Amino acid sequence: MLLKELSELNGVSSGETAVRHFIRNRIQGRVDRIQTDRLGNLIARCDQGKKGPLVMLSAHMDEVGLMVVGIDASGLLKIKTIGGIDERVLISKRVFVGPQRIPGVIGAKPIHLQEREERERPVKTTGLFVDIGATDRNDAEKDVKIGDLIAFDVQAGPFGDGLFKGKALDDRAGCAVLMNLMENEYDLPLAYAFTVQEEVGLRGATVAAYGLNPDLALVVETTSAGDVPPLKKHQASTRLGAGPAISFMDRSVIVKPALIERLVAVAEEAGIPYQFRESASGGTEAGVINQTRSGIPVAVISIPCRYIHSPVGILNLDDFAQTIKLIDAFLRNIAQRGLPV
């Protein structure tokens, strides 16, 4: 299962190599040309003999995680977070350290040795370390070095009624959507961008968009589903199972009303369920793409995902399938009718 394979690869921001190789191998032969740019973005184009506006589809390969910033005398690894991680979720998670995937466990002072106040406060990353079973610093340095990236060790898979759980669904689910779309033929030039370093500041997309200079960009993301207690209904932002979420605004971009109208019209015409992302918070690559060169129109379609930026997220496989359908229908519509003005 593509989603499972992608989810279980490690690709903490700046260390996306494994994800890039995997995608590159899978899509070889399916596109006209593939290129890795200087920052590490994987750009796959389907544009041979195609006329019309260039549409860029982007999904980021990187995930949130940790970095080794020190090794102490006892061989324990000091860590810093990469990307926006809720520090409270870190304690006692299993992890893989570095490209060799050295197994480790995130440790902290055990409950017996904690003062009463310590138990009431979440532990900061500074109070956490990764234990790779090393006897001392020298022993640890045989397997890891400072700067190594650390990803969660989580097995992904379907469960429940059509749900899927795993790490890094943000944004491997988006990568999977793009890979699925590549199986189809569209009558307009397309550039699929699998980007790097989104979680640390939308960095890959910034240069990818500059290089491609598309006429329209579509960012495929996951977004938080707040359909869990204690959030009230109007605070949920998105809900699992209600279809792909269309963004109208977040902290990085205001989507052109004409683009939203087109997406909605396409969804309704094709009978594809959709929801609006009922929030104006957060940000995606759409922000930097929109601000590239003389300005690039951009839309965002997201798959709702619970417990995002934690070691395990949950999405609905029907939302995933409907997202592919919606973008497929949208691309066909653009090929036929041109860009919305």
Place this chain on the structure above:
Amino acid sequence: MKDLLRRLTSIPAPSGREEQIRAFIQAELKDYCDELTVDTMGNLIAFKRGGKTKLQFAAHMDEIGVIVTAIDEQGFLRFSNVGGIRPHRLYAQRVRFQNGTMGVIGAEKIDDLKQLTLEKLYIDIGATSAEEAKTKVAVGDIASFDHGYLDLGQRVVAKALDDRVGCAVLIEALKRVTKPQNDLYCTFTVQEEVGLRGAKTAAFGLDPDLGIALDVTATGDTPEAPKLAMKLGQGAAIKVKDVSLITHPQVKELLTTLAEQNGIPHQFEVLPFGGTDAGAIHLTKAGIPAGVISVPCRYLHSPSEMVDLNDVEAAVRLVVATMEHPITL
């Protein structure tokens, strides 16, 4: 000028929804420039030929507002901010949507003002159910504040003087300029309030030799005000620094000299918070010298902003002087 300010401030144009104000300015300027274009982001660019140097002026058309994020079962609208808004400034304010729908902002029960966050506020459009509300407003609709224009004689009060006063200055300067000595790209920008977004892409497209933003600035002339040198009625403010920009020394020098030579009342501005379109312009491509001519304004980002017409007139004269001065950098 008063009439222009009244008309400009009466048009709702929250960030991302600048169509109406753009149409108004387009109509206002069609006989006063060589070319009028609208770019991808929606910036309006009025071009007037005049000389070798490419001079970009930027005044933003957008204003702060609110965006509907959810409609609850009872028909109350939950919202988020568009641009910098303090929750305590919102309670009991009236808002107007693009389609004319009006509403008032209410608050959930709170015991302490410190608990007042945007999440505790809602817009009441008089609907009694979600179904009724949805006939008037949709998730994603953006509203601006609705507050009348107030003529206090030498001073006027209105919502969105940030930055309709900059638009008015630029419109008036384009009408008055007789012998432009530079190629003028008068840019009426979008989405300034959410991050200088229109100016950034406009400057990339134009690649000017010099950029000058026209915007408002805060004052220190009210009771127990923050310690700021700017005062209402003391003339156009030549910016020295804010968070987004340290004015290029040659630009500051140019504006100061022009003000002195033409006897234009002026003051200098150091603003420890906020930024303007000039911040985005000066970091474009390999760098563009930029500065700002500001109009001092009290009660910024409130529905009742106040400017002094002497300052507005001084700003117009300084802009015209800059347009008519052959600039070499």
